[in-house]
Amino acid sequence: MSAVSAAAPLVTARGLVKRYGALTAVAGIDFDLMPGECFGFLGPNGAGKSSVIRMTQCVSPVTAGAITVDGLTVGVDDRRIKALVGVCPQEDSLDEDLTVIENLRVYGGYFGYSRREAQRRGEGLLEFFHLADRRGANVRALSGGMRRRLHIARALINEPRLLILDEPTTGLDPQARHVIWQRIRELKGRGVTALITTHYMEEAERLCDRVALMDQGRILLTGAPGELVRAHVSGEVIELIPGGDGAARAARAMAELGDTVEEAGDTFFIYTADPARAMRRLGDANPESLSRRRATLEDLFLRMTGRALREGS
Amino acid sequence: MSPRAALAVWRRNYAVFRRNLWASVVGAIGEPVLTLLIMGYGLGTLVPQVNGVRYIEYLAPGLVVVSAMYAAAFELTFGAYTRMVVARSWSAALATPVMIGDLVMGELFWGATKALFTSAAMLVAMAFVGLAPLGPETLAILALGAFTGFIFGAAALAFSAVTPGYEFFNYFFVLFLTPVYFLSGVFFPVEALPQPLEALAYATPATWAVSLTREMFGQAGMMPPALALGLMTALAAALAWLATALSRRRIVV
Numbered sequence: 111m112s113a114v115s116a117a118a119p120l121v122t123a124r125g126l127v128k129r130y131g132a133l134t135a136v137a138g139i140d141f142d143l144m145p146g147e148c149f150g151f152l153g154p155n156g157a158g159k160s161s162v163i164r165m166t167q168c169v170s171p172v173t174a175g176a177i178t179v180d181g182l183t184v185g186v187d188d189r190r191i192k193a194l195v196g197v198c199p200q201e202d203s204l205d206e207d208l209t210v211i212e213n214l215r216v217y218g219g220y221f222g223y224s225r226r227e228a229q230r231r232g233e234g235l236l237e238f239f240h241l242a243d244r245r246g247a248n249v250r251a252l253s254g255g256m257r258r259r260l261h262i263a264r265a266l267i268n269e270p271r272l273l274i275l276d277e278p279t280t281g282l283d284p285q286a287r288h289v290i291w292q293r294i295r296e297l298k299g300r301g302v303t304a305l306i307t308t309h310y311m312e313e314a315e316r317l318c319d320r321v322a323l324m325d326q327g328r329i330l331l332t333g334a335p336g337e338l339v340r341a342h343v344s345g346e347v348i349e350l351i352p353g354g355d356g357a358a359r360a361a362r363a364m365a366e367l368g369d370t371v372e373e374a375g376d377t378f379f380i381y382t383a384d385p386a387r388a389m390r391r392l393g394d395a396n397p398e399s400l401s402r403r404r405a406t407l408e409d410l411f412l413r414m415t416g417r418a419l420r421e422g423s
Numbered sequence: 424m425s426p427r428a429a430l431a432v433w434r435r436n437y438a439v440f441r442r443n444l445w446a447s448v449v450g451a452i453g454e455p456v457l458t459l460l461i462m463g464y465g466l467g468t469l470v471p472q473v474n475g476v477r478y479i480e481y482l483a484p485g486l487v488v489v490s491a492m493y494a495a496a497f498e499l500t501f502g503a504y505t506r507m508v509v510a511r512s513w514s515a516a517l518a519t520p521v522m523i524g525d526l527v528m529g530e531l532f533w534g535a536t537k538a539l540f541t542s543a544a545m546l547v548a549m550a551f552v553g554l555a556p557l558g559p560e561t562l563a564i565l566a567l568g569a570f571t572g573f574i575f576g577a578a579a580l581a582f583s584a585v586t587p588g589y590e591f592f593n594y595f596f597v598l599f600l601t602p603v604y605f606l607s608g609v610f611f612p613v614e615a616l617p618q619p620l621e622a623l624a625y626a627t628p629a630t631w632a633v634s635l636t637r638e639m640f641g642q643a644g645m646m647p648p649a650l651a652l653g654l655m656t657a658l659a660a661a662l663a664w665l666a667t668a669l670s671r672r673r674i675v676v
Binding site for chain 1: 425427428431432434435438439442510511512514515516517518519520521522675676
């Protein structure tokens with residue numbers, strides 16, 4: 111019995127659709143989230159990531175298809191599901207009228223904890239997130255990084271089976287991001303199951319066991335970040351800016367190499383299996399700028415979704 | 424609806440209220456107490472008696488319930504709209520086992536609580552000048568204040584759920600609450616109004632509450648108490664339903 115339940119997914123979505131009037135935000139997706147796994151949804155703005163999250167946490171009704179959390183069905187057992195889930199929202203929702211510890215106490219109250227129990231849990235979380243010395247401060251006095259940590263602390267007050275982090279480090283400076291990543295990795299080490307959305311590829315590579323690449327409401331690819339990169343883009347990427355007079359020669363060189371090439375503005379991206387040869391050949395074209403690097407999830411992502419600017423939500 | 428979850432929502436508002444207690448006291452009773460004293464003593468010299476009582480005694484009962492009405496209306500317009508839309512307190516709570524129905528009920532009972540608090544403060548202020556009845560009727564007046572607050576709080580929350588922004592609360596206050604206030608029979612008997620306005624006065628919920636509170640102050644009401652209470656109960660149920668439906672429509676998308 112325990113072996114069976116350990117192998118069962120914690121979250122299962124089948125044919126999941128979300129429409130807002132005429133707009134289709136999620137166009138029928140399937141995914142499974144295994145216990146202990148950190149799963150990331152990657153995508154440009156408007157890809158449908160947040161809609162998936164909002165359906166999973168039972169705050170946005172499912173238009174079609176089904177999603178279950180720990181065997182409970184979203185839309186049926188919402189209150190029970192919400193008791194199992196902790197959410198760190200994308201947009202700031204701390205209570206500006208309350209202190210740091212009061213924020214946790216009130217939030218614990220929403221889970222039905224007594225004032226004392228909520229206080230006990232809150233104090234422990236403030237320790238974990240290095241906020242204990244700010245416990246009596248008004249949240250208005252916190253820095254952006256502290257506020258984000260407090261959001262994550264708040265999301266953990268019910269020791270959730272599933273932790274949802276909706277763009278956990280968007281808008282933070284590099285130091286604050288690294289602190290958050292450390293805390294999330296430590297939570298992972300404790301076996302917390304997490305669902306993350308991000309548009310930072312670096313964040314996904316560092317934190318996620320598996321990622322789903324989303325665009326226009328669909329999942330394009332699912333897999334471990336490293337494996338996806340190996341399977342779908344060549345080992346290295348060369349970035350080339352030809353410069354005015356070398357453009358024709360560079361174009362000829364690229365045609366001879368026969369590698370996949372993408373063009374974005376003045377820059378060419380050459381995905382090559384033989385970077386040494388390509389560097390030599392392209393160097394002959396006397397370009398303005400030429401560099402090589404390992405292919406990353408970002409390259410895969412941009413290849414899948416295109417390099418055009420995304421506007422909208 | 425889960426009473427426990429609604430109570431948690433109520434407690435969040437109470438925690439904030441406690442921090443700003445004195446500001447709330449001044450905000451809640453400052454204007455009605457001034458109205459009572461200035462109109463009561465000032466206008467009272469010109470209007471010696473209404474329905475057999477001094478003018479200030481005539482003013483007192485109605486001012487208790489209209490101050491309760493305003494307390495709940497302010498709380499569930501500016502206050503609740505801020506929590507619902509601007510500060511995202513609602514969205515934080517909805518990420519927990521709290522459901523939209525719990526939030527609405529927690530807010531409505533919070534509006535009723537502010538109204539109760541305001542009624543109590545008004546009675547204390549009136550007791551200083553010997554205008555408040557002391558006895559079992561005091562409790563009845565407080566309960567009526569809370570109930571009036573529930574009704575106008577529900578109307579306010581329903582409006583908050585559809586308003587695009589703060590400026591639009593002018594519609595609620597100027598086009599709805601102010602006419603209700605002046606037509607409620609607080610300042611003069613509604614029979615004094617021309618026929619169509621008198622009929623309108625009887626159709627407004629504050630008039631029902633003022634009629635009840637007059638009886639509790641030992642004065643003559645404008646309608647049978649059972650009728651007033653029945654109308655208020657029906658309206659409370661209808662507005663609570665409406666506030667819930669409109670809040671759900673705005674928030675659960």
